[in-house]
Amino acid sequence: MTTGLTPTEHITLNMGxxxxxxxxxxxxxxxxxxEVIVACxxxxxxLHRGIEKMAEARTxxxxxxxxxxxxxxxxxSNNMAYVQAVEKLLGLEVPERAKYLRVISLELNRIASHLVxxxxxxxxxxxxTVFLYGMRERELIMDLFxxxxxxxxxxxxIRIGGVGADIPDGFVDQALxxxxxxxKRLDEYDRILTGNRIFRARTEGVGILPPELGVNYGASGxxxxxxxxxxxxxxxxxxxxxxxxxxxxxxxxxxxCMGRYLVRMQEMRQSVRILEQCLKRLPEGExxxxxxxxxxxxxxEAYGRVESPRGEFACYVVSDGSPRxxxxxFRAPSFYHLSVLPRMLQGWKVGDAVAILGSIxxxxxxxxx
Amino acid sequence: MIEELRSRFGEALLxxxxxxxxxxxxxxxxxxxxxxxxAKEHGFHYPADITAWDAGxxxxxxxxxxxxxxxxHLVITVPAPRSGARLPSLVPIFGGADWPEREIYDLFGVRFxxxxxxxxxxxxxxxEGHPLLK
Numbered sequence: 001m002t003t004g005l006t007p008t009e010h011i012t013l014n015m016g017x018x019x020x021x022x023x024x025x026x027x028x029x030x031x032x033x034x035e036v037i038v039a040c041x042x043x044x045x046x047l048h049r050g051i052e053k054m055a056e057a058r059t060x061x062x063x064x065x066x067x068x069x070x071x072x073x074x075x076x077s078n079n080m081a082y083v084q085a086v087e088k089l090l091g092l093e094v095p096e097r098a099k100y101l102r103v104i105s106l107e108l109n110r111i112a113s114h115l116v117x118x119x120x121x122x123x124x125x126x127x128x129t130v131f132l133y134g135m136r137e138r139e140l141i142m143d144l145f146x147x148x149x150x151x152x153x154x155x156x157x158i159r160i161g162g163v164g165a166d167i168p169d170g171f172v173d174q175a176l177x178x179x180x181x182x183x184k185r186l187d188e189y190d191r192i193l194t195g196n197r198i199f200r201a202r203t204e205g206v207g208i209l210p211p212e213l214g215v216n217y218g219a220s221g222x223x224x225x226x227x228x229x230x231x232x233x234x235x236x237x238x239x240x241x242x243x244x245x246x247x248x249x250x251x252x253x254x255x256x257c258m259g260r261y262l263v264r265m266q267e268m269r270q271s272v273r274i275l276e277q278c279l280k281r282l283p284e285g286e287x288x289x290x291x292x293x294x295x296x297x298x299x300x301e302a303y304g305r306v307e308s309p310r311g312e313f314a315c316y317v318v319s320d321g322s323p324r325x326x327x328x329x330f331r332a333p334s335f336y337h338l339s340v341l342p343r344m345l346q347g348w349k350v351g352d353a354v355a356i357l358g359s360i361x362x363x364x365x366x367x368x369x
Numbered sequence: 370m371i372e373e374l375r376s377r378f379g380e381a382l383l384x385x386x387x388x389x390x391x392x393x394x395x396x397x398x399x400x401x402x403x404x405x406x407x408a409k410e411h412g413f414h415y416p417a418d419i420t421a422w423d424a425g426x427x428x429x430x431x432x433x434x435x436x437x438x439x440x441x442h443l444v445i446t447v448p449a450p451r452s453g454a455r456l457p458s459l460v461p462i463f464g465g466a467d468w469p470e471r472e473i474y475d476l477f478g479v480r481f482x483x484x485x486x487x488x489x490x491x492x493x494x495x496x497e498g499h500p501l502l503k
Binding site for chain 2: 044045048050052053056212213215216217218219229231236237303312314316318326327329331335336338339340343368369
């Protein structure tokens with residue numbers, strides 16, 4: 001039988017834009033030699049909504065709800081980066097209670113996002129049960145979000161000057177109950193997935209990202225920490241109350257899919273630790289500073305920088321002194337991670353592409369903006 | 370760092386000021402690759418962000434490089450004309466400049482000389498114009 005193909009001939013294969021493992025609308029143009037990837041061109045922009053352009057025609061508070069729609073798995077980090085930049089421009093001091101509430105929101109969001117990572121990553125590699133487990137615990141966090149924001153994903157709860165509203169009665173107890181439950185569930189995930197032979201075979205030593213290459217491409221978050229680089233914005237430039245909290249910056253030296261997976265699993269434990277400290281120390285007081293009705297920051301520029309579940313999420317705001325920003329730019333970690341993906345895929349097989357893409361945990365909402 | 374930059378780049382260094390942990394400098398386009406290479410030699414290995422904005426009379430292309438060890442930021446602003454701008458590409462120095470430069474080309478129309486693959490990135494290939502120009 002002849003296929004008409006000689007072993008040296010390359011074929012092009014489109015993975016996406018409608019492929020379940022691309023987690024959204026992403027197209028990877030793979031150039032294959034047999035089953036081996038020799039080149040990859042990521043094609044993005046399918047979800048581009050022009051959010052940065054729209055922001056120029058909105059007042060400062062009106063921009064906030066758009067930020068929810070960037071990294072939709074972690075809306076509070078997006079809110080925080082934007083609000084931080086605007087507060088820097090205004091020179092605004094936020095009440096202590098609001099700072100604690102913001103950290104609680106950010107860390108709950110981190111766990112929720114890492115649970116979606118765990119669920120989808122395991123599912124992509126054939127472990128369907130874990131998907132259901134991950135979603136089960138995430139639902140408990142969604143309940144907490146609904147309590148304070150009335151929304152599950154698009155919260156816009158972190159506002160310029162503080163937070164939207166104080167937490168309702170019973171919130172602290174429910175959140176503490178979650179903190180007691182979560183470590184047991186994490187042990188359960190480890191038992192069902194982390195040591196699994198098939199899972200290990202598909203992630204250990206697969207998709208190497210050397211630390212120098214990662215830094216050179218602007219990689220951050222668990223993607224970079226999985227390559228042993230101890231860079232975490234919460235530690236490098238503490239915002240809100242992170243400077244007063246005890247937590248470890250988790251790294252793994254292996255540079256592979258397993259390393260990135262383990263960093264996120266350990267980070268959830270650290271987030272629980274941060275949550276417990278915040279819930280116990282939560283001071284009384286106001287939750288919002290006095291903010292002028294029309295926000296007109298003085299001329300200048302500011303860079304708001306947070307550690308989102310994916311890495312450094314930042315917002316660059318330029319003010320010309322008018323009530324509308326002259327420029328709002330969102331620095332999305334997934335954008336940089338996708339740009340280094342072709343280097344990580346080279347030489348691996350098509351099946352590994354699913355694992356490697358899953359391990360950098362992208363969200364197309366923030367890539368395309 | 371400011372003094373070193375001044376003595377080394379002279380006229381090409383248009384302005385320099387220290388704001389908190391940020392060293393903000395403005396440099397002429399021609400000197401950009403040398404300034405970036407100089408910064409990288411001095412520990413600024415991490416290209417945190419590269420973007421641009423339309424200041425009305427000109428474009429400002431903004432490069433934010435971070436030293437992960439010290440936490441210092443170096444913010445390099447390069448002025449460019451609003452139409453037909455050409456800047457040297459930083460891709461040979463920072464891999465992380467690849468996609469942001471494509472994005473600035475796509476949204477502002479700035480061309481980067483030496484970029485290996487300067488195509489639109491967020492908009493479709495047949496899009497006319499550059500939407501972030503005011």
